[in-house]
Structure formats: structure tokens, C-alpha cells
Amino acid sequence: MASRIAPAPGCRVVKTPFCGVEHGRERGPGTSGCRSGARAGRIATGLTLQGDVGLNSISLKLDGKPLKTLLAGDYTFCVSDRSATQNFHLKGPGLNKSTGARQVGRLSFTTKLAKGTYQYFSDAKSSLKGSFTVS
Numbered sequence: 001m002a003s004r005i006a007p008a009p010g011c012r013v014v015k016t017p018f019c020g021v022e023h024g025r026e027r028g029p030g031t032s033g034c035r036s037g038a039r040a041g042r043i044a045t046g047l048t049l050q051g052d053v054g055l056n057s058i059s060l061k062l063d064g065k066p067l068k069t070l071l072a073g074d075y076t077f078c079v080s081d082r083s084a085t086q087n088f089h090l091k092g093p094g095l096n097k098s099t100g101a102r103q104v105g106r107l108s109f110t111t112k113l114a115k116g117t118y119q120y121f122s123d124a125k126s127s128l129k130g131s132f133t134v135s
Contacts, residue, residue: 048108051079051120053088053099058128060120067132076110085124092118092134 050061060067079088081099089098093116097109101124113134121129 046074048076048078051077051088051090052082053079053086053122053128054082055086056125056128058086058088058120058122058130060130060132066130069132070113070134072113072115072134074110074112076108078106078108080106086122086128087124088120089123090118090120092116098123 047062049067050059050064052059052061062070077090079099081088081104084102084104087099087101087103090096093114095111095113095118097111099107115134117131117133119129119131
């Protein structure tokens with residue numbers, strides 16, 4: 001059973017057009033989510049990854065670019081769940097977290113990613129899926 005994503009310490013669930021991560025790197029209204037402030041394409045630990053799920057789409061990005069590989073370590077996920085029928089589910093070595101299917105809004109969590117392959121998907125629609133590798 002997946003654990004429900006709860007706000008990380010110092011973060012809060014926000015139902016506004018910006019990410020609620022209180023790390024000093026918030027983006028303003030009308031933008032697509034939070035950012036880590038790191039250089040585009042940089043693969044390192046301690047960054048913020050942007051997850052997004054809508055009625056017909058799901059994605060996980062780093063600085064606006066699709067995520068393919070990361071180094072093992074701690075990461076903050078900023079998830080924008082825009083659909084009352086889909087959810088964002090992240091599963092991999094020692095990790096199984098998801099948003100609620102009826103939960104709409106933006107939330108964040110911090111977790112340690114171990115080496116392996118991770119999948120993100122919607123439990124309600126099997127065609128909404130993606131994956132990345134941690135080395």
C-alpha cells in the first residue's frame with residue numbers, strides 16, 4: 001500500500017498557482033511550479049524535482065527538462081496535482097508514495113533516493129507513466 005504524500009517539514013499544501021515549498025525559491029503566480037535554482041540539466045543531490053499530473057498527462061522534470069537520471073541522495077519533490085480523477089504515484093527501491101486521486105493542489109515532500117529504477121504513474125490511468133534511474 002502506498003503511503004500518502006504529506007508536506008515535508010517546513011512545507012505546506014497550497015492550492016494556489018505557485019509551489020508551497022518554503023525554501024526561498026518559489027516562483028510567482030502563473031508559472032508551472034517550483035524550481036531548485038540549480039543550473040539546467042545539472043544532475044546532483046539536494047535538488048527540487050517538479051512533478052505534474054493532469055487529466056491526460058504526467059511528468060517529472062528538473063529545471064523544466066524531462067528527468068532521466070539522478071545521483072543517489074536526498075531530493076525534494078514538488079508535485080502539482082491538477083486532476084480530481086488522477087494521482088501522482090512514485091515507486092522505486094524502498095519508496096512508495098502517492099497523492100490522493102481526489103486531492104487537487106500542490107504539495108511537496110523530501111526523500112532519499114537509492115540506486116535503482118523509479119516509476120511515476122497514475123493509478124487510475126495506466127497510460128500515464130514515466131520512469132528515471134538513480135545511480
